[in-house]
Amino acid sequence: MGYLARNYPTFPKQLPSGGDILDGDPPDSVGAAHYAPWVSTRTNAKAHKEGTRYMKAEERWQARFRAPRMTLPAWARQAPSRSVYRSNASGAWEIYAWDRATGGTRQVTARSQGTAHGLIDPTGRWIWWFADESGDEHGVWMRQRYGGGPDESVAPDIPPGHPMGIALSASGAAAVGVAQPGIFQIYLVRPGEPSELLYEHTEAASVADISLDGSLIAISHSEHGDARHPSLRVVRPGGQVVGELHCGDGRGVIGLRFAPAVGDRRLLVLHERRGRREPLVWDPVSDEQREIWLRDAGEINADWYDDGRAVLITSDNRGRTTLSRYDLGGGKIIPIETPRGVIEAAAARPDGTVEFAWSSAAHPPVMKSSNGHIVLNTAGPTSPRSVPVEDLDVDGPGGRVHALVSRPSTGTSPHPAIFLLHGGPHAHDADAFSPEVSAWVECGFVVVRVNYRGSTGYGVAWRDALQGEVGHIELADVMAVRDAVVARGLVDPDRLVLAGSSWGGFLTLLGLGTQPKAWAAGIAAVPITDHRTAYEDEAERLRAYHRVLLGGPPDELPDLYASCSPSAYIDQIEAPVLILAGENDPRCPIRQIDDYVARLADIGHAHEIYRYEAGHGTLVVAERIAQMSVQLDFVRRHLGLDG
Structure with a gap:
């Protein structure tokens, strides 16, 4: 459980009357809601009625965090019932x-941080x-028999490190990527035998896939110094190079999966030519290539159908997803309703149906399945629904900016608002279910999410x-978008909160320093506060990414690293x-x-500051609720929303 420390020499606004404000360590149980941001202790009838309404709102948003969630089940290629x-x-x-054949489920892992x-x-x-x-993302790979049994380390001769991809073959061999200080390594692992070093380099590299028979290993690398636009190399056990793909400067090529049949050498790839x-x-052996041209592609991902004769295409465009089947025989694209x-994930079953994890x-x-059936329900209560999202397009300094707006179902404009900035930065906000967004909306906020440049x-x-x-660039x-929603009268310009996690946390602190008149409060979760210091301490793969984004290491670009750091504007x-x-954040x-x-x-x-014993975020539900409660309480007090 985390703990909260405060430092308030002066308060910009008077603290609200009523309600408990805790200092020091939080309680042992978050379920008691000791951080309850909307629980009033006033005794008059009107206040009691308001307190009851707010308590119900709190129960609803916490129920969304507590409702069991799951990822799309992945099955064994040669044993699809498992x-x-x-x-x-x-x-x-x-x-x-x-086990799809029997319907039985069992929990395989049980670790304190998930x-x-x-x-x-x-x-x-x-x-x-x-x-x-x-939660420090530094460790080793373990395995356990499908039916249960003792855990075992799969490669005790490989030192612990940060994971850089893994792929398993039907032969028992695995390709395992690991990052150590100053070096990226790819190993061929056969449990019970000495591991074989296939590849190493000082620039970022990771495992893309291994063929089903274990004869080909695809490695994503950035030997050219650009981790954002990787190249692809295929090698055999022993490290012999079979084939190379490189799209040129500023164009990446990403290895996805080998074909799903033993002896089939074809590799599914994404290119940016x-x-x-x-x-x-x-085909990395013959170098035969077949491009799949798509109209209005969006952000593409792809996977094989089980027979290897078709490709499942996933397209993310403006925060929403579509699926289609591309038949390699006739070149026909068939939309999937x-x-x-x-759609967070999708996969084609051996019978040709497509299973997918969906939300709005x-x-x-x-x-769900394309045949109309539900694949699997988790045990426990279902989550309350939330409000739909609205699209907003605004002319920005670098082109049209797309934003997503969620409005509370009660109250009138202008509302208080929170701008939630996504991390990445190469990610995006979407029309997907979010307990965090729903919590803010439940408590009367408009939530604005901006898909900024990047x-x-x-x-x-x-x-x-x-x-x-x-x-x-992103803050421009x-x-x-801020100016647009203020001009439309949707939000109150004096009650705007800037918030985000990871890269979004970095943007929050930078925005508070460079746009100080625009924001009434700021919430930065796991942020970068100083690029140079972060570079010195972060995991090796993040250093490679930093060099690409800023154009080099901090010793070569000290002024740029400083001017892009929130610490320069504190x-x-x-x-x-x-x-x-x-x-333990790496x-x-x-x-x-x-x-x-x-x-x-x-x-002064x-x-x-709220500190917790984990890494870059948390996998523990109670901790997520505690952190959400702290955020709501912080904003309530500083925007004067309970007085």
């Missing part, structure tokens, strides 16, 4: 096994997962527009700040956050 999935039904995200990565081997005999300590992502079927919203902003996630889903040019002056787009911040930080390390908080204290700026 599946695995991740679920938070136990209170933390863990790995589960599901388990982030797991998969099943093609034969269905083994379940693999990554075991790290305290025409300035957008499109599928390609490649799905509800309007977002208003509808909680479900696991976001995916709007083409390669929009994604790659983020380079050099990072932070300032955010400000354009004296200009006017709004109170809440920072949430994981003690992505936005704690030292640079501690330095930033110490400077806030030195200048109103701030709070």
Whole structure:
């Protein structure tokens, strides 16, 4: 459980009357809702009625966090009745096994901070997962027999490190990627035998896939120095190079999966030869290539149908997803009917049906099949629904900016509002169910989410527009959307909160310092506060990414690293700040956050910090509720919403 520390030499607004404000450590049980942001202790009739309404709102948003969720079950290629999935039904995200033939399920892992990565081997005999300590993403791969039994380390001769991909073959061999300080390595692992080093380099590299028979291994690498636009290499056991794919400067090629049959050498790939992502079927031995041209592609992903004769195409465009089947024989594209919203994952079953994990902003996630059936329901109460999302397009300094707006179902405009900035930065907000968004809406806020330059889903040019002056580019787009919703009278310009996690947390702190008059409060979760210090402490794969985004390492570009860091503008911040930080975070390390908080204290700026014993976020449901409660309470007090 985390703990909250506050530093308020002066309060910009009077604290609200009524309600409990806790200092120091939180209670042992979050279920008691000691951080309850909307529970009033006033005794007059009107206040009691309002308190009851707010308590119901709190119960609803917490119910959305507590409702069990799961990922789309993945099955063994040669034993399709054996599946695995991740679920938070136990209170933390863990790995589960599901036997489709019998309907039986069992929990495979049970770790204090949850388990982030797991998969099943093609034969269905083994379940693999990554075991790290305290959520720091530094550890080793373990496995357990599908039916249960003792855990075993799969490669005890490989030192613990940060995972850089894994792929399993039907032969028992696995390709395992690991990042150590200053080096990226790819190993061929045969449990019980010495591991074989296939590849190593100082630039970022990861496992893309291994063929079903284990004879070919696809490696994503950036030997050319551009981790954002990787190249692809296929090698044999022993490291002999079979084939190479490179799209040129500023164009990436991403290996997806080998064909689903023993002896089939074809590899499904995404390329950017025409300035957008499109599928390609490649035989690395003969170098035969077949491009799949798609109209209005959006952000593309692809996977094989089980017979290898067709490809399942997933397209994310403007925050929503469509599915289609591409037949390799005739080149025909057949749309697959799905509800309007977002598909987090999709896969074709051996019988040709497609299973997919779907949700929308208003509808909680479900696991559906193209035949109309529900794939699997998790045990426990279902989540309350939420409000639908609205699209907003605004002219920004770099082109048209797309934003998603969620409005409360009660109250009148102008509302208080929170701008939730996504992480990544190469990610995007979408019309998907979000307990966090729903919590803010439930408590009377308009939620605005901006797919700023750097976001995916709007083409390669929009994604790659983020380079050099990072932070300032995205915030220019955010400000354009802010001005638009204020001008329309939807939100109150004096009650606007800027918030985000990871890269969104970085943008929040930078925005509070460079746009101080625009925001009434700020919430930064696991942020970057200083790029140089973060670079010194972060995981090796993040250093490679940093070099691409800013154009080089900090020793070569000290002024740029400084000008893009929130720490350079800390004296200009006017709004109170809440920072949430994981003690073991390898992505936005704690030292640079501690330095930033110490400077806030030195200048006497109103701030709070909530620290928790995990890494870059948490997989524990109770901890997520605690963090959401702290955020709501912080905003309630500083926007004067309970007085």
